[in-house]
Amino acid sequence: MSLRIKRSWSQRIWLRSTICLLLFTSPLISQTDWLAHQSSVFRINYTEQDKQIVKAFAELLETEYSKLVARSGIRFARPVHIFLTPSEQAFNQLTGHFIPDWGEGVADPARSVIVLKSPNLSHNYDTLPKLIRHELTHILVGNLGAAPHTIPKWFHEGMAIYFSYDEEFAGGKAISKALLTDSVVPLDEIDKVLKFHREKARLAYEESYSAILYMEKAFGERGIVDFLQELEQSKEFDDTFLQVFGIDLYEFELDWYHFIEDKYRWRFLIDFETFLWIFIPLMLILAFIAIRLRNRRILKRWEDEERLASP
Numbered sequence: 001m002s003l004r005i006k007r008s009w010s011q012r013i014w015l016r017s018t019i020c021l022l023l024f025t026s027p028l029i030s031q032t033d034w035l036a037h038q039s040s041v042f043r044i045n046y047t048e049q050d051k052q053i054v055k056a057f058a059e060l061l062e063t064e065y066s067k068l069v070a071r072s073g074i075r076f077a078r079p080v081h082i083f084l085t086p087s088e089q090a091f092n093q094l095t096g097h098f099i100p101d102w103g104e105g106v107a108d109p110a111r112s113v114i115v116l117k118s119p120n121l122s123h124n125y126d127t128l129p130k131l132i133r134h135e136l137t138h139i140l141v142g143n144l145g146a147a148p149h150t151i152p153k154w155f156h157e158g159m160a161i162y163f164s165y166d167e168e169f170a171g172g173k174a175i176s177k178a179l180l181t182d183s184v185v186p187l188d189e190i191d192k193v194l195k196f197h198r199e200k201a202r203l204a205y206e207e208s209y210s211a212i213l214y215m216e217k218a219f220g221e222r223g224i225v226d227f228l229q230e231l232e233q234s235k236e237f238d239d240t241f242l243q244v245f246g247i248d249l250y251e252f253e254l255d256w257y258h259f260i261e262d263k264y265r266w267r268f269l270i271d272f273e274t275f276l277w278i279f280i281p282l283m284l285i286l287a288f289i290a291i292r293l294r295n296r297r298i299l300k301r302w303e304d305e306e307r308l309a310s311p
Contacts, residue, residue: 032090041065041076046084050118057084057119064132068163072140072228076112080139084118091117107135109142110149133164144231151237154190158208162216162224166209174203175210175260176267184260187211187253207260214259219245 037044037054042061046054061082069075085091092099094115095106104124105116114135119125137160142148161169178184183203190204215224227244231237242248247255 042080042082044082044084046118047086049086050084050120053119054084060129061132064129065136068133068136068140071163071225073225074140074144074228074232076139077143078112080136081111081113083113083115085115086118086121088117088121091115091121105131105135107138107142109139112139112143114139130164130166134160134166137163141228144228145240146234146236151231152188152191153193154187154204154208154211155237156208157190157193157205158210158212159224161205161209162212169202169206169209170213172206172210172260172264172267174199174206175264178203179261179265180268184257187249187256210260210263211256214256215245217259218255 032047034045034047035051035054037046037058039058039062042058042065044054044058044061046057050057065076083094085094099106104122105114107114116122116131116135117124119128124131138156141151141156141159145151175184185200185204185207187207190208193201193204196204212224219227223245227240230240230244235243238249241252245252
């Protein structure tokens with residue numbers, strides 16, 4: 001089946017939440033005639049309307065999972081249940097109405113469950129591979145360590161964007177504006193992303209991704225993979241971070257802030273929207289000053305002419 005439709009970033013942004021999905025208590029599970037497609041690692045639950053795409057979807061799922069394993073060196077320890085929801089109502093019921101309207105997928109690592117809007121519903125065909133990689137990464141990261149629920153959201157989201165190759169958040173446009181207005185969100189506050197409005201959520205995603213980019217710059221991708229594999233040995237996030245990277249999270253955040261200052265501080269200068277926001281008002285102010293000065297010169301000339309004309 002041909003998969004081609006482009007979406008704006010606001011329609012493509014994806015949200016992961018470690019909320020307990022209502023999957024096994026929601027009456028929708030028993031009321032819906034779910035069909036099942038079993039693959040090596042995944043059980044895909046779908047409805048009749050997605051029967052024509054489920055095989056292609058399963059192949060795409062396996063392909064993206066293989067890429068994730070190759071890059072991280074980690075395999076899932078248990079099967080993952082995928083739900084392709086046929087409607088907005090079904091998606092909202094299965095996720096407990098916790099997901100903002102701009103969310104297209106959610107992963108619950110504790111239950112190894114991913115809920116996605118069916119491609120026939122969301123029409124996100126072009127971005128579906130990224131969405132799958134994004135949510136699979138949440139399953140991977142969310143099952144690492146002795147206390148997976150304590151893994152910070154910036155790391156969850158940053159790794160999901162990093163492994164999904166989503167360059168949508170690489171430009172740093174929101175970070176640049178936040179630096180300009182002194183509104184950078186501290187990394188630990190990104191845990192509240194579910195409460196953020198859309199623009200602040202975008203900033204949180206950019207910051208999360210930039211934190212992983214800084215890790216890559218400072219320690220290499222090999223360092224990131226080593227960290228993931230150490231976490232896999234049922235270790236605590238904070239202690240493992242210090243053990244692998246030699247710095248604690250406080251030091252890391254300070255270094256990261258300097259990194260984004262150097263990388264994104266002047267990014268706004270090449271952004272057309274920011275140009276309109278900053279430079280057009282500045283030009284209006286300069287034009288106002290120029291007019292005032294011209295009027296003063298004209299008034300002074302008139303006064304001089306009147307003085308010369310006086311007997």
